[in-house]
Amino acid sequence: MSAVFGKSLQPIETSIPGLVLFELPVHGDARGWFKENWQREKMTALGLPDFGPVQNNISFNDAVGTTRGIHAEPWDKWVSVATGRVFGAWVDLREGPTFGAVFTAEIDPSRAIFVPRGVGNSYQTLEPNTAYTYLVNDHWSPDSDYAFLNVADETTAISWPIPLSDVEISEKDNAHPRLADVAPVAPRGILVLGANGQLGQALRARLGDAANIEYATRAELDLTDPDLSSARRWRNYWLIINAAAYTAVDLAETPEGRRQAWSANATAVAAIARVADEHGVTLVHISSDYVFDGTEESPYSEDSPVCPLGVYGQTKAAGDLAASTAERHYIVRTSWVIGEGNNFVRTMHSLAERGIDPRVVSDQHGRLSFTSDIADAIVHLYKTRAPYGVYNVTGSGDPQSWAQIAEEIFRLSGHDPRRVTRVSTSTYFAGASQPIAPRPANSVLDLAKVAESGFTPRDAHQSLVEYVNGMENKS
Structure with a gap:
């Protein structure tokens, strides 16, 4: 169990506008633990956009070092972990002065992060049997506009805790373009x-x-x-x-x-x-x-x-x-x-x-x-x-x-x-x-x-x- 008990619900601003890290209260005893992973009333009161999720997805990862991303979709995401722990990396791929800005953080069950539309999202598992879960406020569509960035991009220079030469990653993710070749995501x-x-x-x-x-x-x-x-x-x-x-x-x-x-x-x-x-x-x-x-x-x-x-x-x-x-x-x-x-x-x-x-x-x-x-x-x-x-x-x-x-x-x-x-x-x-x-x-x-x-x-x-x-x- 990697979650930290006893935190208070608290938003933490990041270096990327609109990307907000949240500390989550986790309550545990001999039987296990419980948390409110998404609580609309409390979280919007603390400034989280009322983003209206319509779909909940879970990505299960067997091994340490599984690496996914970097993907920027045309919707907002609420990312958390049910079991295990990940190193998350986010890159701003939106039009504007913060294009290319990077934020990284470890996410365990006592943390979640709001990822606004157009911010590239990726992660690397730090524990086996990690269940990575996320809410989104639109349904996937093949006609949507997506942006991708190579996890090894030299400009953003993400400090992955596990070298990319030692991780499990898809050929598709390895083939994504460098930042210089990424078309910025236009605002809604x-x-x-x-x-x-x-x-x-x-x-x-x-x-x-x-x-x-x-x-x-x-x-x-x-x-x-x-x-x-x-x-x-x-x-x-x-x-x-x-x-x-x-x-x-x-x-x-x-x-x-x-x-x-x-x-x-x-x-x-x-x-x-x-x-x-x-x-x-x-x-x-x-x-x-x-x-x-x-x-x-x-x-x-x-x-x-x-x-x-x-x-x-x-x-x-x-x-x-x-x-x-x-x-x-x-x-x-x-x-x-x-x-x-x-x-x-x-x-x-x-x-x-x-x-x-x-x-x-x-x-x-x-x-x-x-x-x-x-x-x-x-x-x-x-x-x-x-x-x-x-x-x-x-x-x-x-x-x-x-x-x-x-x-x-x-x-x-x-x-x-x-x-x-x-x-x-x-x-x-x-x-x-x-x-x-x-x-x-x-x-x-x-x-x-x-x-x-x-x-x-x-x-x-x-x-x-x-x-x-x-x-x-x-x-």
Whole structure:
């Protein structure tokens, strides 16, 4: 028995980012010993990623000196020993500054190690009858991308306790390439849905076009396709940002619009949430102030009960519920979105320039949300590993009515704000020839939760000034 009794459960950081060695409590008496080899609640509380294992494998080794590896697979591993003892060697084969970094340690039943995707794993047995066991969070597939490194690589120069000339090793492992010939393992990908929309464009500007970031339109990936589960190798992604939505709030009140809104905003979200949950992918979904009826006098918090007025709001509320079924989810609730393309600010600016005096509603209040700021908030949430859940994200500052914002746009573009006529919502839509969606009168969202996460929403008025100045400079 090589296990050490009496250790406390303790993580030990290593020289390879994400590779974490754990000391395990082992309890023994005259009958033998017992340990909790994998205890999700305790271990994740100590910082271990909640990696969602789906398979448990055991490799039994008869002789001392049996040597296996170095293999880097496209999944995470939780490695331990049931009986015996091994010398383990791990080499970072991922893209980045630590490519080629080495960590070694002895593993007995009182130790385990978390091996992140792309880190090469190998071991050499130090005792006979060694049972080497590991949990993985994906099923083996011949179509997966693997990386291999020769155990005798001179660059990494692993100090094997038993000379490689004296060990049992497979011909295949002996034939693996040296480090100079190993293609680094690319990180798991990010998939942005709704790539051509206002937020999709802002996310592209924020995230760039790295090889592991994919942007998709509905034409390229239809979330309502019955074959969605096989449309991608979903384990190759770690994050899906769903910026796709049906946003024609008035058309949603028509028979055809109603079908399209429910399909895009609810059915599609349920499908991608199911995919994310099944494959351990984090889902970011964009919500709307329209899930509320706007009758409250105070700002709406993330916990305020939803009470949508119209079809669009109903479908967005249903989409929020669907997104929340994914274990790893961020629902980013926003309002009055302004980005590239047609939007309220551009419309008012154009009317001002063309000498047209608009009527604008003055009994709906909220804050503008600029897509660049929403994109920044999304990146903040997943990079800081903020607790999963719903987050309100809008511009900060004093709420305003649409009419007040229109007046400010006129003023910023050098025109008389008195050209804007303030009207009520009912007056504005009086005599409309098509169905009109009900609007929440109060669209103000409470920003305390996202601020507590460490993200400071930009002042909506300052963002408006910069946005209008940018249009002025281009004209």
